[in-house]
Amino acid sequence: MIRLEKLTKTYGNFVAVDEIDLHVPRGELFGFLGPNGAGKTTTLRMIAGILRPTAGRIHLGGDDLITKPMTAKTRLGFIPDRPFVYEKLTGAEFLRFVAGLFGQDGAAVERRIDELLDLFELSVWKNELVESYSHGMRQKLIISSALIHRPECIVVDEPMVGLDPRGARLLKDIFRAFVAKGGTVLMSTHTLEVAQAMCDRIAIIQEGRIVARGTIDELRRQTATGDASLEELFLKLTGGEAVQELAAILTD
Amino acid sequence: MQSLVRLLGPKWRTAVTRLRQGQGGSSKALVVASVGLVFWLAVFGVLYRVLGYFRGVEEIGPLLAGKLLSLMLLSFLSILLLSNVITALSSFFLAKDLDLLVSSPVDWLNIYLAKLGETMIHSSWMVALMAVPIFSAYGITYDGGWLFGFYATAVFLPVLILPAVVGSATTLILVNVFPARRTRDLLSVIAIGAAGGVVLLFRIIRPEQLARPEGFQNLLDFITVLRTPTSPLLPSEWATDAVMGFLVGPLDWTPLLMLWSSAAAFVVLGALLHVALYPTGFTKAQEGAERFIKGWVWRSVLDPLFKPLSVAKREFVIKDLKLFFRDTTQWSQLILLGVLVVIYLFNIRALPLFTGERVPFFLVTVVSFLNLGLAGFVLSAIAARFVFPAISLEGRQMWLLRSSPLDLRALLWSKYWVGTVPLLVLALIITVFTNVILQATPFMMAVGAGTIVLLTLAISAMALGFGALYPQFETENAAQIPTSFGGLVFMMTTVALLALVIVVEAVPVYGYLQATYQGRPVRIDGTMIAAFAGVVLICGVATVVPLKVGLKKMEGFEF
Numbered sequence: 001m002i003r004l005e006k007l008t009k010t011y012g013n014f015v016a017v018d019e020i021d022l023h024v025p026r027g028e029l030f031g032f033l034g035p036n037g038a039g040k041t042t043t044l045r046m047i048a049g050i051l052r053p054t055a056g057r058i059h060l061g062g063d064d065l066i067t068k069p070m071t072a073k074t075r076l077g078f079i080p081d082r083p084f085v086y087e088k089l090t091g092a093e094f095l096r097f098v099a100g101l102f103g104q105d106g107a108a109v110e111r112r113i114d115e116l117l118d119l120f121e122l123s124v125w126k127n128e129l130v131e132s133y134s135h136g137m138r139q140k141l142i143i144s145s146a147l148i149h150r151p152e153c154i155v156v157d158e159p160m161v162g163l164d165p166r167g168a169r170l171l172k173d174i175f176r177a178f179v180a181k182g183g184t185v186l187m188s189t190h191t192l193e194v195a196q197a198m199c200d201r202i203a204i205i206q207e208g209r210i211v212a213r214g215t216i217d218e219l220r221r222q223t224a225t226g227d228a229s230l231e232e233l234f235l236k237l238t239g240g241e242a243v244q245e246l247a248a249i250l251t252d
Numbered sequence: 253m254q255s256l257v258r259l260l261g262p263k264w265r266t267a268v269t270r271l272r273q274g275q276g277g278s279s280k281a282l283v284v285a286s287v288g289l290v291f292w293l294a295v296f297g298v299l300y301r302v303l304g305y306f307r308g309v310e311e312i313g314p315l316l317a318g319k320l321l322s323l324m325l326l327s328f329l330s331i332l333l334l335s336n337v338i339t340a341l342s343s344f345f346l347a348k349d350l351d352l353l354v355s356s357p358v359d360w361l362n363i364y365l366a367k368l369g370e371t372m373i374h375s376s377w378m379v380a381l382m383a384v385p386i387f388s389a390y391g392i393t394y395d396g397g398w399l400f401g402f403y404a405t406a407v408f409l410p411v412l413i414l415p416a417v418v419g420s421a422t423t424l425i426l427v428n429v430f431p432a433r434r435t436r437d438l439l440s441v442i443a444i445g446a447a448g449g450v451v452l453l454f455r456i457i458r459p460e461q462l463a464r465p466e467g468f469q470n471l472l473d474f475i476t477v478l479r480t481p482t483s484p485l486l487p488s489e490w491a492t493d494a495v496m497g498f499l500v501g502p503l504d505w506t507p508l509l510m511l512w513s514s515a516a517a518f519v520v521l522g523a524l525l526h527v528a529l530y531p532t533g534f535t536k537a538q539e540g541a542e543r544f545i546k547g548w549v550w551r552s553v554l555d556p557l558f559k560p561l562s563v564a565k566r567e568f569v570i571k572d573l574k575l576f577f578r579d580t581t582q583w584s585q586l587i588l589l590g591v592l593v594v595i596y597l598f599n600i601r602a603l604p605l606f607t608g609e610r611v612p613f614f615l616v617t618v619v620s621f622l623n624l625g626l627a628g629f630v631l632s633a634i635a636a637r638f639v640f641p642a643i644s645l646e647g648r649q650m651w652l653l654r655s656s657p658l659d660l661r662a663l664l665w666s667k668y669w670v671g672t673v674p675l676l677v678l679a680l681i682i683t684v685f686t687n688v689i690l691q692a693t694p695f696m697m698a699v700g701a702g703t704i705v706l707l708t709l710a711i712s713a714m715a716l717g718f719g720a721l722y723p724q725f726e727t728e729n730a731a732q733i734p735t736s737f738g739g740l741v742f743m744m745t746t747v748a749l750l751a752l753v754i755v756v757e758a759v760p761v762y763g764y765l766q767a768t769y770q771g772r773p774v775r776i777d778g779t780m781i782a783a784f785a786g787v788v789l790i791c792g793v794a795t796v797v798p799l800k801v802g803l804k805k806m807e808g809f810e811f
Contacts, residue, residue, distance in 0.1 A: 048655040051810045070657040078655035084648040088578040089571065100567025101656035129578070145652070 001184040007056035018208035031199030048078040077146030083138035087131035102149035116144040153184035296385035303393040325488035335375035336419025372416035394499035410515035568666040632746040639671035639715035641733035647725030710794035717798025718742035
């Protein structure tokens, strides 16, 4: 469903993403992990069509994002890490607007808006301006907007930020159900427990390159770490010195 | 004092860094500096000539110079007051650094002084720059000497402090009166207050009396009016007395003392008010905005209206209209726009064309034709304020627009027509009404209406194109976007377009004028057709090229 070929992004001399090859098939929830500044968000924003790759190809459901952007983007739902939405629209108006961007309107969209707002417990806030929403509510609204046009794949950057435990649980259930029905999710996260519990496969990215990929068991085999947790795997692959330094600072 | 310096430190360092970075873009700095210098020299030149003329007039010369200065300072004072009220709202209540400041163990007095200083600098720098050529002209004309520079600074500084304190206090009271973050109400009050202030200012100034000394029964009446202070309780009058006392004598230190003692007293009173009202005001400003919105009203009105459009375009247009009318900082300026149009038409009506028995045909045609340039300039200024920021304002939501299958041409199309249609209505109102008032001929009416439609289409496209070329994605306040470098370039290009169109169109208009004046029938010859075709071509190019360039630029946007 999502296929990246030699995907590269450079800013001047700095290589943010370095020739990444990745394939996420239908019906899979794929986790994208890495330390800060490793290139996760840049990769996801390229897949969403917000950043143009310096080199390489992105295929969504077989359509090239560069040559057939409209068809490719119709399949996609993108959830960014920072929930910037139009402050002066109500929640329902925002969802209607997003549906319109995907060429959808009418009674079906109205029903879908009610369903989604109900699902995310935002029905009471349906006709209030977004400016009065909390961070978590905005995040829920953006997740709803990514689902409003019934996408085939979802690309999501740090989905749990700002969500309460109930919202986080709901999102996990939604993603699992979405994948069970043949959808595809590519998710970046720093919450390793979430990744371990939810993802079918995981890729760890560092300095713009994928340094390991596979199921948890495959990662353990690759790193020869026995039955280590994902956190231990992550630290081993990305270098744990910084964590130890942080612990030292906090205990001083 | 040390902690006040610490509070102001980040702002100072940001300004220094910005200046340093600005040096890199030397061409940009050069354009801004050149425009500023030309403006400065123009103000100085005009005032120097006027004051030179006044100086040559026995007895009433210094009185006229003093009156002129007091009028200018009074205008400054009103502008400063309004500007401080608006700036104080963001610096005292909405700024991003407030959470950190309020939660830190910082003395309330230091927060007040830091924010007051910030408000004053942000709202007064333009007026302060404007004052330089004015005081220079006075100093040079009346041989003030090198000491006058220091003296004028000492006089002018309290004129900046006083409105900053009063403006901040007004905002503080308003924020306490209106519940929660009701900036809508607050700014409507400010906008209406400003409009009322302008009318009031006109009444106080009574400019028509000064312009027509022959309207007075005798010279004594005229001198009496000149001697009467415009408003003796206002600091502008004290500042005038202080300056004119220094320049033409007798030197009196009382006005300067009054200025500084009032400024000091007002800062103390402002601080007391701040400590009494700021905590509640700040808390109210953090609360949520208004609750339920009657979205169905919008839908029932706008949906049928835009039904013929594609879904994406329709939703985009409806979204833009909602955002405009729900954002007070945007729609409140329509009030001022209304006032501007009324004043514009009033000024045309007040032209001394109608004093004679018959309106001279030549003058009417010339005024009607040149009015195109003036109307075009007004439309450019409005486009700079409302159309130019359109792309920048999408910045934070660009993640959504770029990740959806929205064709950027549809986005540009929606932005273009949402901006252009109201501008066209306004353009036709200004031009047609002006021509009706002037009793212009059908030929001039047709030329005026046709040209202004073409110009509006081009101006709007240029505003959008330049807005995309010079986007300001980080600026949240739409009103600040037109004052950027891109806004300046847009205005300069528009003026060039207006000049070009007027020059080309002057050929057929001159032919028409000559023929009618000599009583010959007006011939539609090759020159006339070529000139009008030239105008159509120029405006066509000025419409299409900026939109294409803007689209290209938008396709390359990265976030």
